[in-house]
Amino acid sequence: MVYLTRIEYFTAAHKLYNTNWTKEKNEEVFGGCANENWHGHNFDLHVTVKGSPQKDTGFVMDAKVLGQIIKEHIIAKVDHKNLNLDVDFMKDTMCTVENLAIGIWNELLPHLPEEASLHCIRIYETQRIYVEYFGN
Amino acid sequence: MAAQQLVSVYRKEHFNAAHRLFNASWNNEKNKTVFGKCSNEHYHGHNYELVVKLTGPVDVATGFVFDLKEMSDIITDRILEDFDHKNLNLEVEEFKTVNPTAENIAIVIFNRLRPLFPQHLQLQIRLYETERNFVDYPA
Numbered sequence: 001m002v003y004l005t006r007i008e009y010f011t012a013a014h015k016l017y018n019t020n021w022t023k024e025k026n027e028e029v030f031g032g033c034a035n036e037n038w039h040g041h042n043f044d045l046h047v048t049v050k051g052s053p054q055k056d057t058g059f060v061m062d063a064k065v066l067g068q069i070i071k072e073h074i075i076a077k078v079d080h081k082n083l084n085l086d087v088d089f090m091k092d093t094m095c096t097v098e099n100l101a102i103g104i105w106n107e108l109l110p111h112l113p114e115e116a117s118l119h120c121i122r123i124y125e126t127q128r129i130y131v132e133y134f135g136n
Numbered sequence: 137m138a139a140q141q142l143v144s145v146y147r148k149e150h151f152n153a154a155h156r157l158f159n160a161s162w163n164n165e166k167n168k169t170v171f172g173k174c175s176n177e178h179y180h181g182h183n184y185e186l187v188v189k190l191t192g193p194v195d196v197a198t199g200f201v202f203d204l205k206e207m208s209d210i211i212t213d214r215i216l217e218d219f220d221h222k223n224l225n226l227e228v229e230e231f232k233t234v235n236p237t238a239e240n241i242a243i244v245i246f247n248r249l250r251p252l253f254p255q256h257l258q259l260q261i262r263l264y265e266t267e268r269n270f271v272d273y274p275a
Contacts, residue, residue: 011266013154013179013223032221038154039221040181042266082154082178126152126183 010079049116101133151220185264
């Protein structure tokens with residue numbers, strides 16, 4: 001079993017805001033992240049798949065193809081976007097980086113080839129904050 | 137007499153902000169043509185890295201070009217308080233009339249900080265919009 005990781009990038013605006021709460025409670029829980037006018041980040045997205053190197057190619061899967069799948073199904077939807085307003089798979093969910101990792105997992109899963117199974121979605125929101133989701 | 141020895145000191149800070157590139161005197165189509173996805177009407181955002189550089193002689197009494205703690209306090213007070221977790225277009229006074237490109241953000245930061253440091257120290261701003269895109273002002 002070998003793990004293959006492809007790194008892609010996107011920049012986006014978001015805010016952390018629970019509409020069931022008052023503005024004061026949102027500010028208390030989320031601080032500056034609740035700013036009603038949004039803020040933003042450069043996100044680094046690490047997608048790890050696992051599998052056995054294929055006999056004929058030596059690849060778990062073609063890393064270039066993995067990059068194309070991520071770009072087509074994720075980056076095109078989130079890059080230079082507002083995660084709360086513009087991204088269909090983040091509708092009706094709190095726009096934290098945790099939920100973003102789960103959303104990206106669910107979006108990517110159906111598009112990966114049989115030989116490579118999705119292992120981990122890791123997203124860096126800043127250099128010092130990142131999350132990992134392993135699908136359960 | 138030996139030539140005066142000049143040393144540069146740097147303070148690195150960061151802020152996270154939303155922005156969009158938009159020229160209000162153009163229509164949406166022209167903005168889209170010129171600025172592409174950066175003009176998305178719902179904004180996007182960045183982790184900006186700000187490097188403030190001061191160049192000058194080493195003070196004999198302190199051994200400092202400038203106290204870096206004081207430099208950090210000034211940057212925090214005049215820049216980070218207004219820029220961090222904000223929408224640059226909507227919430228920073230200068231960008232109500234100026235497009236918040238990395239170039240213009242660097243100029244605004246320079247203009248805000250210049251009066252706060254001694255005139256005999258040269259000031260330069262480096263601003264990273266992404267790891268791979270950054271600007272220096274003055275050039």
